[in-house]
Amino acid sequence: DAGITQSPRHKVTETGTPVTLRCHQTENHRYMYWYRQDPGHGLRLIHYSYGVKDTDKGEVSDGYSVSRSKTEDFLLTLESATSSQTSVYFCAISGPLAGGKTYEQYFGPGTRLTVT
């Protein structure tokens, strides 16, 4: 299994509060991604990173920001949480590692966030 952890695994917060979710990898992969999963929508890309301090927006980026100060850590921040951001958040990583060719993505265990 790919070495990906997410923290916290569960969180309940109130509307208007800031929230930061952390993704940590031990695989030294260059690319990292944040997705959210909602009923009826599958998973949708929020933001992604292609290196330290290199990030860009995905399909549903409004209300979210990210940071990557180290290869192994990718943070997702909700500056002011809203009820519409209640969701399950997944982090993913992909290569290729040196000499490899595949960009296969591997997913972390997810964080269940509830905004009340």
Next chain:
Amino acid sequence: GIQVEQSPPDLILQEGANSTLRCNFSDSVNNLQWFHQNPWGQLINLFYIPSGTKQNGRLSATTVATERYSLLYISSSQTTDSGVYFCAGGILTGGGNKLTFGTGTQLKVEL
């Protein structure tokens, strides 16, 4: 944008039966993955299959890139196969491999 469509949306099987899940994707997709999300929410990689055929035990997958579809075959299904099966189409860019997911096939395998 990228389109990824899966069928059927729901499937109920008796243990031991075989099934085929289908994924259609749009022109811009240049690689494809299949995942199984188990009842505990974990996403498990099944196949990374931009084209061709791969097999892993009772599961196999075929992607026909020129016709924009992929098939996932499950043979001799077991109750542990239950869950949601997702396909995801990817576009390779300088930013990595951005995936667009289908809405999934919910599979229930009964005794």
